[in-house]
Amino acid sequence: MAYVRLSPDDRRAQLLALAVRTFTERPYDDFSMDDLAAEAGVSKGLLYHYFPSKRALYLEVLHGAASELLGLMRPQPGLPLPDQLRAALLAYLAYVRERAPAYRAILRGGVGTDPEVAAVAELVRRTIRERILEGLQIPLPSPRLRLTVSGWVGLVEAASLDWLDHDDLDSERLADLLVDALTALLGALRQASSRGSNP
Amino acid sequence: MAYVRLSPDDRRAQLLALAVRTFTERPYDDFSMDDLAAEAGVSKGLLYHYFPSKRALYLEVLHGAASELLGLMRPQPGLPLPDQLRAALLAYLAYVRERAPAYRAILRGGVGTDPEVAAVAELVRRTIRERILEGLQIPLPSPRLRLTVSGWVGLVEAASLDWLDHDDLDSERLADLLVDALTALLGALRQASSRGSNP
Numbered sequence: 001m002a003y004v005r006l007s008p009d010d011r012r013a014q015l016l017a018l019a020v021r022t023f024t025e026r027p028y029d030d031f032s033m034d035d036l037a038a039e040a041g042v043s044k045g046l047l048y049h050y051f052p053s054k055r056a057l058y059l060e061v062l063h064g065a066a067s068e069l070l071g072l073m074r075p076q077p078g079l080p081l082p083d084q085l086r087a088a089l090l091a092y093l094a095y096v097r098e099r100a101p102a103y104r105a106i107l108r109g110g111v112g113t114d115p116e117v118a119a120v121a122e123l124v125r126r127t128i129r130e131r132i133l134e135g136l137q138i139p140l141p142s143p144r145l146r147l148t149v150s151g152w153v154g155l156v157e158a159a160s161l162d163w164l165d166h167d168d169l170d171s172e173r174l175a176d177l178l179v180d181a182l183t184a185l186l187g188a189l190r191q192a193s194s195r196g197s198n199p
Numbered sequence: 200m201a202y203v204r205l206s207p208d209d210r211r212a213q214l215l216a217l218a219v220r221t222f223t224e225r226p227y228d229d230f231s232m233d234d235l236a237a238e239a240g241v242s243k244g245l246l247y248h249y250f251p252s253k254r255a256l257y258l259e260v261l262h263g264a265a266s267e268l269l270g271l272m273r274p275q276p277g278l279p280l281p282d283q284l285r286a287a288l289l290a291y292l293a294y295v296r297e298r299a300p301a302y303r304a305i306l307r308g309g310v311g312t313d314p315e316v317a318a319v320a321e322l323v324r325r326t327i328r329e330r331i332l333e334g335l336q337i338p339l340p341s342p343r344l345r346l347t348v349s350g351w352v353g354l355v356e357a358a359s360l361d362w363l364d365h366d367d368l369d370s371e372r373l374a375d376l377l378v379d380a381l382t383a384l385l386g387a388l389r390q391a392s393s394r395g396s397n398p
Contacts, residue, residue: 144372147373150357150360151380153357162346192376
């Protein structure tokens, strides 16, 4: 690509967009800042001017992806709760399907997995948990309810990874299964409370 | 510690036992092969004779821990399925409680998380899934059942991490909650099939 003069903001955005594509398509170790600079048609120095290291660039890409995903999963207060949940899950599944190698690498270890990467994944999980508890109007859950909602988010991740590997159910059916799972788990919790366990 | 002459097998076992303790108690980056050699009272050369790198030693420790955990969780065919599951979960929770920092690091990223580490965690998950399907006598599950069991294993991990962080429910109650969760998930699956979804 020939060198084109851009404003600093546009240049930064261009480099970031290229990095998003590269990190989505290729394993972290399979390219260098040199490769990125060459693909963008800029000097390595200019790339480092905007992003101090490959890891810093990766973390910025990851933070952007987390915001984008959480935006796509935003609650739609007009809808009944199960429909909101189903819509959010369909958005989640479409997003991870598009970015399967990156999703696997973040959740199941891989070169990029370090405490700051883990923190981004944890932010996504925490936001989903909080939205569910808000949807249920139980902002201060009992330990059992908190553990159940945390567990369900883990269930969604594990089922999504299994689904990416096997690809033998369509995303609508998987979203139904995940909504049914939360409903069943919350039902089991109510049953356990009424059996006399502390909630 | 003074240098003591041991047979090669005993020396290797001694070094491995020390490594198990060290990796359990301290973050991976907080000690070196030099430190281990000094603690064992052997030369660095001797330590490297048995274990070619810190990472190789870590992987051996991890494989040993996975075998130990799966041994502790072994099915007890004399018992009813929910009791077997409960006993296995209590063993799991006690094990991860004892090794909380290592468990967190393996599941949630951290320095040690690389493809070979992820493979050990995946082996544990796969064995647990297979044992559950064997217990249910459904060795060849439908996609939905497979996704549900995979999801439940993810639920157990996420709930265990939450439990280690909050420590506000005793392990017996958490084991009950996890058994009830699987029962509820399998019940939801049966209900969905009888509603006419393909199983």
